[in-house]
Amino acid sequence: MKLIKKAQAGSFESSDILILASPVEEGEGRDIQIESGVFMQYGETIEKLIHQVLDQFEVNDVQLQIHDKGAIEPVILARMETVMQRALEMQKGTMY
């Protein structure tokens, strides 16, 4: 699927994750930047989870800016799902 617009989900709070998704040209692939206080411990698992949700939504071309403040996996999944639904206009939210 192709992203329709920029979207964000999550917050800068401790134990949360802030995800900004932006559409890119078709064929550009997934550009994922992750900043995390627990990157050393969980960087790989965070990345895996992000790809998993992108696969679920069949999104191949996207730019993601991710600021993680130690979110556990269910939180990462929830924020990722929300940001995708917003960017794909599957959900009408207040934050764009």
Next chain:
Amino acid sequence: MRTFNFLAMNKNKIGREIPKNIEGIGELEPYSGAWKKLKKGWMDELTSPPPNKAKMPHADKVCDTLEEAIEKSNPKDGMTVSFHHHMRNGENILVRSIDILAKMGIKNITLASSSLNESHNPIIKYLEDGTITRIWTSGIRGKLGQAISSGVMDLPITIHSHGGRVRAIHTGKISIDLAIIAASAADEEGNATGSTGKSAFGSLGYAHIDSQYAKQVMVVTDDLVDYPCYPLSIKQIYVDFVVKVDSIGDSSKIASGTTRITKSPMDLRIAKLGADVIENSGFFNEGFSFQVGAGGASLAVAKFIREKMKRKNIKGSFLLGGVTSYGVDMLNEGLFKTIFDVQSFDAAVSTSLYNNKNHIEISAGHYASPFNCGCVTNKLDIVVLGALEIDLDFNVNVITGANGEVRGASGGHSDTASGAQLTVVVCPSFRGRISTINKRVQTVVTPGETVDVLVTERGICVNPMKPELEESLKKAGLNIKKIEDLQQEVEKIVGKAKEVKYSDKIVGLVEYRDGTIVDVIRQVIEE
């Protein structure tokens, strides 16, 4: 850079590998148990004599500048310079003094500050250029900690407890050539205090021992008062030089307001459980003595204990330690008879220390040194402490962060844990996805045999060495779990973390209060 080849290692009582000997530091004695060395009744090491000094009547000690005083002290390569950390992040005398010594070309300095914090980041350059080659401290934070963890120094730093530092000075392991003691008020003879003046910071407890043992002692103040200056925290009989400066630091960071109890629902929940544990421990009785840490859940326990004391009409004997305005409020309400103050945490405490005869300044040795006829921590009934991590053996880490870097302080943690009848560790079960309960802590500061109970929002774990305590807490209906089960429970939530990678190079030694080595800190390998 020298490379280290440790030929031989010893395993200490808690299974940590301790090198037998480190070139440039000497032989290391492995930790053998919290009270093993005390049971003897004396210390095997000899105490080093304090220096002999004399002054002619009416001789002048006052110097106009810090530069002049430091020059007069005739600094030499290889010297040991000591400082105290009573001004916390507002302190600026340490960095200024090292700047002066560096400009004079002094090399190979041993820095012996009672602790180091983020205001001391500017000294990193002196670790790189060989001005400072050895460090003794209770704690390190910020970029300085990261630099040390990345291996900027050849010799490992030594982390001591507040009580352990006094022991190390008594035995001459820390042999201070020049003690530079900042004070918020002093007179021309060097009588000095931290409890009055524009930069008042409260107790000067950590600096007493420096003044008595340093070969030369310099009092630095921004408030030179008419003779005599009192209360006599530092006494003129020990002081060689008195320096008047414009400012000993940033008073907004030294003496800022009052300490507030946390509003974090998680911390308050943990604190409430901690207070419930204390209430049902058998130690919450008339005349009990009490110490809490100054931050987060630990301080919040005091709020709930205060309520319980009022409800049950229980009065305590003394409050100990790092003192906050919250403790002062409890003193003023008559809930405790006395405060013994080795370190003050906010402005209101300095005022109380100055005005209230029941609020008493004590030295670090009186507070926590293991080798005297009984420090005050030995009289402590209940202590509430924090933790960065705790392991299945109840060993506590308060010195290295999740990424392996030095970012904490030993402080009075192991001293109070060893002395108190009931040692309660309060902490959330995880912080920002980092579990606080691990199979093995990265660095042990306080050995598990001195820790009785862990309180988290997810459950309470009692050290198996204290079955009666577990029984009475269970009877009170508290949620008691095995620490192994809690560790698994938390790991399921946060996931298994990738472990920190360390090299063989030892960047820090963690001394137990009796001078044995409880653990080592290794260089972190950045990926």
